[in-house]
Amino acid sequence: MIVAIVNNYVIFEKEYNAELCQMLIEENRKSITDRDKDRALYQLIDVHLLLGKVQKENYKIDEQLVYDNILDIMLQFPSKDEFEKMMTFYNISIEDLGNLIRDNLLVKIFIKKKFYDRIHFHKQQIRRFCKTHSEFFTIPEKLRVRHILIKGHTHHSFEKVNEIYDMIKNGYGFAFLARRYSDCPSRKIGGDLGYFIRGKMLPSFEKAAFSLSIGEISKPVRTYLGYHIIQLIDKIGCCQLRFDKVVDVLKKRLERIQAEIELLKYIKKLRDTAKITINYPIISKVRG
Incomplete structure (x- = not known):
């Protein structure tokens, strides 16, 4: 057939x-x-x-x-x-x-x-591309935080998170309290959530975290999960990737994309x- x-x-x-x-x-x-x-x-x-x-x-x-x-x-x-x-x-x-x-x-x-x-793309062409598309080569600001999560929005949850917050103000260690009271799996490592950039966490959590200075601890923050207390451990500011670090990879990628465009036109x-x-x-x- x-x-x-x-x-x-x-x-x-x-x-x-x-x-x-x-x-x-x-x-x-x-x-x-x-x-x-x-x-x-x-x-x-x-x-x-x-x-x-x-x-x-x-x-x-x-x-x-x-x-x-x-x-x-x-x-x-x-x-x-x-x-x-x-x-x-x-x-x-x-x-x-x-x-x-x-x-x-x-x-x-x-x-x-x-x-x-x-x-083939020459370095000068790639440099021009980098200048006109600088957003692709910017490493955004990122934070590393610990948190303590008390799940739910009941009166008991609200009271409990405020009691923990008072304990922190009175000198108790944040990681110790996270291991003891947090409802998040991160409790096993003292509430450490690692590094994250904007857009990766819940809005109210993120807003509070990005307003902190290193070592500072937030007041209880409400999300749909419950109540969080956040401690900022580290902050890395945004920066631009160096041209010499991206030029070889970018050259190959741009050449491949251009070849695919030319092939599609040809077909x-x-x-x-x-x-x-x-x-x-x-x-x-x-x-x-």
Whole structure:
């Protein structure tokens, strides 16, 4: 059965099933959705649009690499029988799978050479990017706090948290009281919550914590959990990452993003100028 025709190339149901099968294996899933069917279809269409260009380049694929890829797929199954069941279910052979892998490897070589290997950002370009997107390279202010939590909003909870607060004012150690009275699992380590930045804690808790000086202890603070007493242990102010610390990673990331943008534009152009016929009734009948 014909699934689609891309220019003069015919995509048969077997090839389509092989693409679906490989996709499920790579994503460690056992059933397909309508979205999966569309993804597999357009993946195949794009591969064959690109293969039309690849054939002019005379690339060669090492058959050992094809075999290794097939072996990797087989090893993802609990047994050989399970692998063969999947292949039988989608009516595909090892040869079908190998052909699909070979085509995908050829396309990957083409994409790498035509897009990823050709795009290079210089330090001056990266420096300009850093200046115009400085928010990406700012490490926000963060606090380290201890707290004592008394759960609930009953009169008893309110009385208890205020009694503990009075004990702190009278000289009792915060960590000692946290271990003894706190309802939070952090009680085991003296109420220490570690470091956090803005937006990670409950609003009223966060507001109180960021208003403290190092060593200072808050009055009881109410949240939906109950009542908290907070002690600020440490504060690290916001700072900018040094350019020399990010330049190499950023260079690779920007080059990859730009290559992906150029590739998408290229594929869109190929799609727009290609003659593509899709047999939707056949696709809808594919088993999930």
